[in-house]
Amino acid sequence: GQQVMQIPQYQHVQEGEDFTTYCNSSTTLSNIQWYKQRPGGHPVFLIQLVKSGEVKKQKRLTFQFGEAKKNSSLHITATQTTDVGTYFCAGLWAGNMLTFGGGTRLMVKP
Amino acid sequence: SQTIHQWPATLVQPVGSPLSLECTVEGTSNPNLYWYRQAAGRGLQLLFYSVGIGQISSEVPQNLSASRPQDRQFILSSKKLLLSDSGFYLCAWSSDDADTQYFGPGTRLTVL
Numbered sequence: 001g002q003q004v005m006q007i008p009q010y011q012h013v014q015e016g017e018d019f020t021t022y023c024n025s026s027t028t029l030s031n032i033q034w035y036k037q038r039p040g041g042h043p044v045f046l047i048q049l050v051k052s053g054e055v056k057k058q059k060r061l062t063f064q065f066g067e068a069k070k071n072s073s074l075h076i077t078a079t080q081t082t083d084v085g086t087y088f089c090a091g092l093w094a095g096n097m098l099t100f101g102g103g104t105r106l107m108v109k110p
Numbered sequence: 111s112q113t114i115h116q117w118p119a120t121l122v123q124p125v126g127s128p129l130s131l132e133c134t135v136e137g138t139s140n141p142n143l144y145w146y147r148q149a150a151g152r153g154l155q156l157l158f159y160s161v162g163i164g165q166i167s168s169e170v171p172q173n174l175s176a177s178r179p180q181d182r183q184f185i186l187s188s189k190k191l192l193l194s195d196s197g198f199y200l201c202a203w204s205s206d207d208a209d210t211q212y213f214g215p216g217t218r219l220t221v222l
Binding site: 002029030031033041042043044045046088090092097099101102103105 | 151152153154158159183200204208209210211212213214216
């Protein structure tokens, strides 16, 4: 089946540094969604991107969808300890089910 | 508004014992329902999904099974647990295949 590859698997940053996680698909996506899972919690939907080249912002979080709709990124500016958790992308291809990437676990040192 | 419940929240079971985890959704009709397993520090492994009562699709062959006896009830079962069944079990629902998935609080299962 279709897969989204997410990198990096883990990332340690100092509080205040920026963080980026990337998702890649070998084929064109219909849309991509991003979720956040806090330690001990369950994944929570953050945002959906549908259009080619789309950029959306949520406070310090910036989400991008590539022009070819094959990749996406989540960038966090000036990380805080509250950003700790695992970030998942989930891709949707036409006629298929939403498929989750492996996740990027973010750890922030205060 | 829609809510999703899972129970129990935590479970410790001996190897070879049976398992039954329950998930219920409120506030929506005919949802798609999903069971995922997450090993410690790892990603989400889709185990089963269902688009309607009695309709179950299995993604990974294993000693687990799922059933959907009612529209908004999804049950994960095993006749004999293995050590490798330990993990965090998450139930989720969506309006359709393409829609956002909403996760329940999860059941943390430890098999000893």
